[in-house]
Amino acid sequence: MPYVTIKMFEGRTDEQKKALCEKVTEAVIETTGASKESVVVFIEEMTKDNYSVAGKRLID
Template sequence: MPIVTVQMLEGRTDEQKKALVEEVTDAVTRTTGARKEAVTIVIEEMAKSHYAVGGKRISD
């Protein structure tokens, strides 16, 4: 049972997340042979104030 975690910054629409889940599920089933019903996708959204690159928060 493949479990895929996607970490991304907040701000995507429900439609974008739905499309992401469908595309990732298709890729996993195509490459691993797993049944679609066995693929689990977890989306973890981060606030822009909780993510930094080069010593600066994305929100700043």
């Protein structure tokens, strides 16, 4: 059973997330031969106040 985790900043619409899940699922099916019912996609949305690069938060 393939599990895919996508981490991205919040702000996408439900329609965008739905399309992303559909396309990722199709890519997994195409490349691994897994059944559609076995593909699990997790979307983890992050806020910029909880993310930093080079010691600086992205909201600062």
